[in-house]
Amino acid sequence: MGNFFQNNDNLNALEAQYEAQKIAFAPIIFQVVRTMRDLKILEILSKNKDGLTFNELSKISNLSIYAIQLLCETALSANVISIKDEKIFLTKIGFFINSDKMTNINMNYNHHVNYLGLFYLEESIKNEKAEGLKVFGDWETIYPALSTLPKKAKESWFEFDHLYSDSGFPKAIEILKNLNPNSILDIGGNTGKFASLFAKENPNISITIMDLPQQIKLAKQNIYEQNLTNISTYEANILLTDTTIPKGFDIIWMSQFLDCFKEKQIIDILKKITQTIDNSSEVCIMEPFWDRQNNETAAFCVINTSPYFTAMANGYSKMFKFTDFKKLIELSGLEIIEIIDNIGLCQTLLRCKKSK
Structure with a gap:
C-alpha cells in the first residue's frame, strides 16, 4: 500500500524552523479555529464570497472588532482565511474546517474528548495508564465510562467511532x-x-x-x-x-x-x-x-x-x-x-x- 511520510526532511533550515513553530503553537491555532467555527464566523465568510471587512464581519457576527481581529489574524497565519484589500476571505482550508464532515467530527472529538486529558500524556507514557481520563472521573479505562461521559464528550466519542x-x-x-x-x-x-x-x-x-x-x-x-x-x-x-x-x-x-x-x-x-x-x-x-x-x-x-x-x-x-x-x-x-x-x-x- 502507501509508502507514507518518506520525504519529510527535505526542508531548508528556515522552512524547518517555521514548521517547528506550527507545532509549538498548534494548541492555540486549534482552539482559535474551532472557536471561529463554533461562533459561525467561518460560516458567515463562506456565504460572503466577495469578502467582508473587519467592521462588516464584526456587525454580522455580533462580536467586537477586537475579537474579530484577534481570531482572524491567527486564522490568517494558519491559512484558514486570506486578507486582500482589507477584506477577509475563506480559504480552501477554511472551507473544509467549516463544511467537511470528517474534519468536524475529528475536531469535536479532539476538543470534547481529548484536549484536556492530553495535558497528561507524558504521565500516561511513563505510567502506561490513561492519566488523562481523570478529567472525566475515576476509571482505569474509558470503556466502562462511555455511557456516563459528559454529553458533548459522549456524543463526540460515538460520532468519531x-x-x-x-x-x-x-x-x-x-x-x-x-x-x-x-x-x-x-x-x-x-x-x-x-x-x-x-x-x-x-x-x-x-x-x-x-x-x-x-x-x-x-x-x-x-x-x-x-x-x-x-x-x-x-x-x-x-x-x-x-x-x-x-x-x-x-x-x-x-x-x-x-x-x-x-x-x-x-x-x-x-x-x-x-x-x-x-x-x-x-x-x-x-x-x-x-x-x-x-x-x-x-x-x-x-x-x-x-x-x-x-x-x-x-x-x-x-x-x-x-x-x-x-x-x-x-x-x-x-x-x-x-x-x-x-x-x-x-x-x-x-x-x-x-x-x-
Whole structure:
C-alpha cells in the first residue's frame, strides 16, 4: 500500500524552523479555529464570497472588532482565511474546517474528548495508564465510562467511532454474508450498531454480541427498540482468565476491537479464540491499519488517533501498522487467508483461519 511520510526532511533550515513553530503553537491555532467555527464566523465568510471587512464581519457576527481581529489574524497565519484589500476571505482550508464532515467530527472529538486529558500524556507514557481520563472521573479505562461521559464528550466519542467504523459496515456485511454463515459472534460489539445492521439485512443468520456489561446494557436497549429477534448478547470481560468464549460460531467478528489492547493481550485474546473454533470457522478482523491506507491524509488521521488510547482510553494501546499486527496473528495460531482493503473510509478486513 502507501509508502507514507518518506520525504519529510527535505526542508531548508528556515522552512524547518517555521514548521517547528506550527507545532509549538498548534494548541492555540486549534482552539482559535474551532472557536471561529463554533461562533459561525467561518460560516458567515463562506456565504460572503466577495469578502467582508473587519467592521462588516464584526456587525454580522455580533462580536467586537477586537475579537474579530484577534481570531482572524491567527486564522490568517494558519491559512484558514486570506486578507486582500482589507477584506477577509475563506480559504480552501477554511472551507473544509467549516463544511467537511470528517474534519468536524475529528475536531469535536479532539476538543470534547481529548484536549484536556492530553495535558497528561507524558504521565500516561511513563505510567502506561490513561492519566488523562481523570478529567472525566475515576476509571482505569474509558470503556466502562462511555455511557456516563459528559454529553458533548459522549456524543463526540460515538460520532468519531461510528464515522470510521460505520463507513465500512455495508461492505463488511456483504463480505460476511457471502461466507454463508449460520451464526456470528461479534466480540466487542459495543452498542450493537454492526449487529443490528447485519441482523436487519440477514434475518436468518443469528448474531451474538459479546462485550462488557455496560456496553451490553446499551446494546440490549437498541435491540429492543428495533425489535430484532436474531441478536443475542453475552456479557463478559475478555481479558479475565476465567472468561470463556462461547463455541459453535461459524464466524468470529471483531471490528476496531483489538486495537484497544496491548500486544500481549491481543495474542492472548486470539489464542483464546483459536482454542474455541474448528477448522471450518473463520476469524474476521476489521482494523484501520495506517500503512494500508490509500492516501497520506488517511494515514495521518489513523496514526494520530493513537495518543487518545494512551492518555484517555487505557494507557497502552494504539493504531497498528499492518506488518506489526500480522506478527501477532501468526503468534496466536491463526493465518491470514485474505486481505481486503479500502472498506469504508479506512478499514482493512482480514479473513483468518486456524494455522495448518
